[in-house]
Amino acid sequence: MSTVIVVTSGKGGVGKTTTSAAFATALALRGHSTVVVDFDVGLRNLDLIMGCERRVVYDFINVINEEGNLNQALIKDKRVENLYILPASQTRDKSALTQVGVTRVMEALKERFEYIVCDSPAGIEHGAQMAMYFADVALIVTNPEVSSVRDSDRIIGMLASKTLRAEQSLDPVKEHLIISRYVPGRVNKGDMLSADDVQDILAIPLLGVVPESDAVLKASNEGVPVTFQEDSDAGQAYHDITARFVGEDRPQRFIQEQKGFFSRLFHHP
Amino acid sequence: MSHKDTPPTQTAFNLKGSMLTIMVLQLHETNLAVISEQLRSKVAQAPGLFENTPLILDLSHLSDGQASLDWQALLDLFQAQGFLPIAYSGGSLHWRSQIQDLSLPWFNSPVQANKNATPTHIPAKIVQQPVRSGQQLVAEGDLIILSMVSPGAEVLAGGNIHVYGPLHGRALAGINGDEHARIFCQKLEAELVSVSGQYQIRDELDESWFGKAAQVYLEQDNLKIQSFGV
Numbered sequence: 413m414s415t416v417i418v419v420t421s422g423k424g425g426v427g428k429t430t431t432s433a434a435f436a437t438a439l440a441l442r443g444h445s446t447v448v449v450d451f452d453v454g455l456r457n458l459d460l461i462m463g464c465e466r467r468v469v470y471d472f473i474n475v476i477n478e479e480g481n482l483n484q485a486l487i488k489d490k491r492v493e494n495l496y497i498l499p500a501s502q503t504r505d506k507s508a509l510t511q512v513g514v515t516r517v518m519e520a521l522k523e524r525f526e527y528i529v530c531d532s533p534a535g536i537e538h539g540a541q542m543a544m545y546f547a548d549v550a551l552i553v554t555n556p557e558v559s560s561v562r563d564s565d566r567i568i569g570m571l572a573s574k575t576l577r578a579e580q581s582l583d584p585v586k587e588h589l590i591i592s593r594y595v596p597g598r599v600n601k602g603d604m605l606s607a608d609d610v611q612d613i614l615a616i617p618l619l620g621v622v623p624e625s626d627a628v629l630k631a632s633n634e635g636v637p638v639t640f641q642e643d644s645d646a647g648q649a650y651h652d653i654t655a656r657f658v659g660e661d662r663p664q665r666f667i668q669e670q671k672g673f674f675s676r677l678f679h680h681p
Numbered sequence: 682m683s684h685k686d687t688p689p690t691q692t693a694f695n696l697k698g699s700m701l702t703i704m705v706l707q708l709h710e711t712n713l714a715v716i717s718e719q720l721r722s723k724v725a726q727a728p729g730l731f732e733n734t735p736l737i738l739d740l741s742h743l744s745d746g747q748a749s750l751d752w753q754a755l756l757d758l759f760q761a762q763g764f765l766p767i768a769y770s771g772g773s774l775h776w777r778s779q780i781q782d783l784s785l786p787w788f789n790s791p792v793q794a795n796k797n798a799t800p801t802h803i804p805a806k807i808v809q810q811p812v813r814s815g816q817q818l819v820a821e822g823d824l825i826i827l828s829m830v831s832p833g834a835e836v837l838a839g840g841n842i843h844v845y846g847p848l849h850g851r852a853l854a855g856i857n858g859d860e861h862a863r864i865f866c867q868k869l870e871a872e873l874v875s876v877s878g879q880y881q882i883r884d885e886l887d888e889s890w891f892g893k894a895a896q897v898y899l900e901q902d903n904l905k906i907q908s909f910g911v
């Protein structure tokens with residue numbers, strides 16, 4: 413049995429690609445056979461984050477167009493067993509993601525992998541819809557600010573109508589919330605929505621909070637998913653998220669309780 | 682596909698008697714400028730609501746003494762606001778003779794305002810899932826939402842609207858003119874509330890109601906917000 417996971421958000425720049433890379437890596441480190449697929453055709457950068465950009469020969473679109481086969485396009489990660497990357501094409505646009513082609517590739521991936529992590533492009537148009545279409549599970553990545561939450565809400569609505577599961581009236585896509593780039597200090601000052609605020613608005617279960625972290629920038633510059641920085645806060649956050657995803661109990665370490673009325677009253681910035 | 686490919690047994694269509702609710706506009710005035718002005722402000726109250734709405738023009742409230750008008754210009758005016766005039770009804774011979782050579786049919790059946798008609802029960806529409814940003818839900822009768830209405834979502838009903846979660850988006854009750862329709866919600870945070878075309882945007886709402894359980898209804902053409910308790 414394989415599980416298709418879409419990492420989606422609506423808004424761009426919230427941490428979908430960072431999350432796709434870190435989460436897929438953490439799954440593979442736990443021994444699950446995993447592939448991470450870049451649906452951001454035309455703006456591919458998953459391969460950069462995964463540090464395999466120089467090894468791309470064939471890509472997702474080549475496989476869709478039968479210009480190359482899946483084995484030629486899948487890149488085996490050099491650091492972790494069981495982890496593969498299917499890169500997007502940089503020279504095409506999202507219309508190259510045909511329904512028939514994507515269906516064929518997803519069927520082939522399901523034969524081979526336990527987890528298929530789909531890194532969605534931003535927006536609500538065709539590319540984002542193709543990324544979510546086959547999903548069994550969705551990781552909704554949101555930043556603690558109003559416009560990001562609004563876009564995520566829109567995406568959650570689409571998961572309930574524009575997916576294969578919705579069309580065939582199967583069990584709905586399982587939704588998990590990831591709040592990324594969280595800064596508890598700014599939440600306390602009232603500059604940022606709290607995790608509770610975000611959950612109130614979106615009303616889906618929280619899988620985890622990823623703190624704003626310099627480790628992420630370092631990771632993406634080096635092409636090493638932040639999962640490998642085991643002593644960094646963001647790295648630990650992604651390990652926790654992955655552990656919860658597979659059913660382990662982990663306390664939420666990065667929310668930090670919102671301060672009560674009195675401490676807020678006496679808080680000097 | 683050619684004609685001979687079609688199996689002869691296949692029924693090409695069914696004729697069915699049906700009861701439709703269609704919006705009726707009773708004309709009281711024949712001055713185009715006045716009609717135009719009032720129509721514009723009505724539509725502005727609920728932009729998009731009347732997009733492609735079929736409309737019957739009821740002439741029975743016009744008296745023979747009123748000035749005549751350019752009927753084609755009248756139709757154009759409605760179309761420009763998104764309505765689809767589909768027929769005339771009622772009216773004296775005087776008025777009927779004027780519309781005879783126009784494109785729309787006229788029918789005799791006296792159009793009755795809803796309140797006089799035999800009430801037909803329209804079952805409520807019940808929605809379990811949250812109504813998310815960008816979604817629009819329309820119910821002919823009552824609309825009952827067991828979850829929340831997100832910011833950027835819009836719910837519309839011919840009858841009442843009940844929201845058992847927070848109401849963040851837009852809620853429009855009585856969209857076919859029912860002035861007795863109400864909006865009930867457990868947590869009022871709405872971007873817009875409207876009953877029978879009378880609306881208030883968030884900035885106009887009394888802030889003291891935000892976050893509270895409340896009902897919204899019309900009292901002498903004014904929107905009122907009240908708690909549920911008596």
Ligand SMILES: Nc1ncnc2c1ncn2[C@@H]1O[C@H](COP(=O)(O)OP(=O)(O)O)[C@@H](O)[C@H]1O
Pocket residue numbers: 421423424425426427428429430431534592593594622623624625626628629632646
């Ligand atoms: N937890 C984080 N802390 C700091 N920066 C982050 C974090 N997550 C993502 N970023 C940065 O935000 C930017 C957008 O991230 P990315 O994963 O590419 O978003 P998306 O795929 O949603 O467009 C990148 O520069 C990335 O390094």
Ligand SMILES: [Mg+2]
Pocket residue numbers: 428429430452532533
């Ligand atoms: Mg991305």
